[in-house]
Amino acid sequence: MGRNIVHKIMEGHLVSGNLAAGSEVGISIDSTLIHDATGQMALLQFEALGLSRVKTKRSVTYTDHNTLQVGFENMDDHAFLASASRKFGLHYSRAGNGICHQINLERFSVPGDTLLGADSHTTTAGGVGMLAIGAGGLDVAVAMAGGPFYLIMPQVLKVELRGELPAWSSAKDVVLEILRRLTVSGGRGKILEFAGPGVETLSAAERASIANMSMETGALTAIFPSDEITRRYFISQNREEDWREIQADREARYDEEMFVNLSDIEPLVARPHSPDNVVSVRVEQGLPVDQVAIGSCTNSSLEDMLKVAAILRGKFVPPGVSLIIAPGSRQVLRDLTTASALADMLAAGGRLVETACGFCNGVGQAPRSNGVSLRTSNRNFPGRSGTADANLYLVSPETAAASAIHGLITDPRTLGQPIEINLPEQFMVDDRMIVPPSREGEEVEIIRGPNIAPLPQFEGLPDELEGELLLDLGDNITTDDILPAGAHILSLRANIPAISRYIFSRIDPHFAERAQAAGTGFILGGQNYGQGSSREHAALAPRYLGVRAVIAESYARIHSANLINFGILPLELIHKEDLKRFSPGDQLRMRNLITLVRESRKFPLENVTQGFVVETRLDLSPRLREILLAGGLLAYIREKSRTGPRC
Ligand code: MIC
Ligand code: SF4
Numbered sequence: 001m002g003r004n005i006v007h008k009i010m011e012g013h014l015v016s017g018n019l020a021a022g023s024e025v026g027i028s029i030d031s032t033l034i035h036d037a038t039g040q041m042a043l044l045q046f047e048a049l050g051l052s053r054v055k056t057k058r059s060v061t062y063t064d065h066n067t068l069q070v071g072f073e074n075m076d077d078h079a080f081l082a083s084a085s086r087k088f089g090l091h092y093s094r095a096g097n098g099i100c101h102q103i104n105l106e107r108f109s110v111p112g113d114t115l116l117g118a119d120s121h122t123t124t125a126g127g128v129g130m131l132a133i134g135a136g137g138l139d140v141a142v143a144m145a146g147g148p149f150y151l152i153m154p155q156v157l158k159v160e161l162r163g164e165l166p167a168w169s170s171a172k173d174v175v176l177e178i179l180r181r182l183t184v185s186g187g188r189g190k191i192l193e194f195a196g197p198g199v200e201t202l203s204a205a206e207r208a209s210i211a212n213m214s215m216e217t218g219a220l221t222a223i224f225p226s227d228e229i230t231r232r233y234f235i236s237q238n239r240e241e242d243w244r245e246i247q248a249d250r251e252a253r254y255d256e257e258m259f260v261n262l263s264d265i266e267p268l269v270a271r272p273h274s275p276d277n278v279v280s281v282r283v284e285q286g287l288p289v290d291q292v293a294i295g296s297c298t299n300s301s302l303e304d305m306l307k308v309a310a311i312l313r314g315k316f317v318p319p320g321v322s323l324i325i326a327p328g329s330r331q332v333l334r335d336l337t338t339a340s341a342l343a344d345m346l347a348a349g350g351r352l353v354e355t356a357c358g359f360c361n362g363v364g365q366a367p368r369s370n371g372v373s374l375r376t377s378n379r380n381f382p383g384r385s386g387t388a389d390a391n392l393y394l395v396s397p398e399t400a401a402a403s404a405i406h407g408l409i410t411d412p413r414t415l416g417q418p419i420e421i422n423l424p425e426q427f428m429v430d431d432r433m434i435v436p437p438s439r440e441g442e443e444v445e446i447i448r449g450p451n452i453a454p455l456p457q458f459e460g461l462p463d464e465l466e467g468e469l470l471l472d473l474g475d476n477i478t479t480d481d482i483l484p485a486g487a488h489i490l491s492l493r494a495n496i497p498a499i500s501r502y503i504f505s506r507i508d509p510h511f512a513e514r515a516q517a518a519g520t521g522f523i524l525g526g527q528n529y530g531q532g533s534s535r536e537h538a539a540l541a542p543r544y545l546g547v548r549a550v551i552a553e554s555y556a557r558i559h560s561a562n563l564i565n566f567g568i569l570p571l572e573l574i575h576k577e578d579l580k581r582f583s584p585g586d587q588l589r590m591r592n593l594i595t596l597v598r599e600s601r602k603f604p605l606e607n608v609t610q611g612f613v614v615e616t617r618l619d620l621s622p623r624l625r626e627i628l629l630a631g632g633l634l635a636y637i638r639e640k641s642r643t644g645p646r647c
Helices: 005-013 039-048 072-088 100-108 120-128 137-144 171-182 197-201 204-217 228-236 302-312 330-338 341-347 397-406 496-502 511-518 537-544 557-565 576-581 593-599 622-630 633-643
Strands: 014-016 024-027 031-035 058-062 091-093 114-117 131-134 149-152 155-162 190-195 221-223 256-261 268-270 278-280 291-294 322-325 372-375 391-394 465-472 521-524 547-552 569-573 587-590 602-607 612-617
Touching (some): 005 131, 031 039, 031 100, 039 058, 039 072, 039 137, 058 072, 091 100, 100 330, 114 120, 114 137, 120 131, 120 204, 120 221, 120 228, 137 633, 155 197, 171 204, 171 278, 204 221, 204 302, 291 302, 302 397, 372 397, 496 511, 496 537, 537 557, 569 602, 576 612, 593 602, 593 622, 622 633
Parallel strands (some): 031 058, 031 114, 155 256, 372 391, 465 521
Antiparallel strands (some): 024 149, 268 278, 465 587
């Protein structure tokens, strides 16, 4: 029986376990990615592991999430990241160079290699056949130290693409269609592997957009073959030597299959407030828009930007519409200037902002109260834009540009003749904004401004937990709900005591005080708890405030791993009807935890206030049991290194 791409790459990287879906496997990691929202913790944690240099083939730190510098905190972070990267052997991409996933695709991706990134959209590199996975910063720190990445072997879902996209439909519409079908939880426990004749009709940038946003289905990652089109992309990046062909075998076996006929894809839009709330753009046609924001790691390639420029050429945005344009990288921006496309964008009234994440995670360009913002990014969760009651709609660059010139949501098909763009044979390759690591043995001093706080230390798991149920939340709670995005909070990512003040602050502004007063706390969620970003702060900071267990129906993968990494129990309710039996403020208790974590899958949870016991479950591999007993991954590694090999 033939092998699919996922199994081929995993086999080549297997360190422990076997590839049977559902079992724990360890894989070796070739490259890592961190940035200025997750990298501070990852580097502090790497430092705590006691190694002097990273052991990966290549590790890179990017400065893209928060480049506003409204106070010293932000620059303290950048100076720390730059100096620690140099010392520990990481490349450092300076502010202004662009968004991590776009630069990784351009300059560092390698088909067939593994990449672990402290960012959920690390999956973007799947567009060129890299097995690219998002994880918490601590898991990435361990990978930088040469340790394997452990995961539950997912099922491989073949997404067979047929046909060809019609004019005005775009890669973004393909992934919106996949989200419409799978929803934000339908990809859980799966990797999406793209196959079929439709693949060769898509460019590398289009595939990367699809791989980027596929993770919103909850999938571990998504991957495309690396073929002649990929090779041409590498040639135009002047990196043909990094290209390698990766194809599934002819009779490759998959766990599941779905079909997408590209010829049937029409322009789509994800309505507020979830990326799976997808309808045809025709349904929303005519809705007045206040803001159109084009960019983010999903849609900021040269191809996307050239299409936008072609649509804007000779037009002008009406009063009342703010058109934000953020090209994905310095390379894209420079190529736009030579193609004179930038001139067309500016002439149309476009507001050029720095090549960074920016508007996508609430760092600038917040819409007006109750405003409508049309975005080419990948998430429209409530409050993500920085305006609590704004309405975010996710669309393709074509739909965004068409809507910008009309001031109304506009089906791009109404623009008539399809646009034509010319991509250069060779992109503008210039790596001078990427600072190489120091030479081995060279003295480098790490710069630690006052915003760089020491790592908090946590004790091991106690035998008994008793505390208050602090919050009762619903389904699909995002990490943006747990720890909001935005420039101010982002500038505290290196300072756990300071950032913990903002945990659940949009849901309850007094949460942090209540949690600390309670001493030990529990959180109740619904389905798919912790979906969205990889930010480990959404686990680490609650732990700092005394949260020791979350009770939910199910969890998003990265967040559940982060909870365990910081010694919080991610308990699953066995009978979901039990969710309704709890009230905030109830006193909860768990006994004999040490024995239960060592031996059991079932964890009785007592509601002392109301006098009942419910059954919860925690499926743990022996390694995860030990991590929980130690109180978290760092403590576990320290214990291990006293008794055996590191990591
Ligand atoms: C996001 O898109 O939500 C972020 C900001 O890039 C996050 C990273 C973070 O919050 O640390 C992600 O996707 O992982
Ligand atoms: Fe940056 Fe937005 Fe992409 Fe996250 S989703 S990496 S914030 S551009």
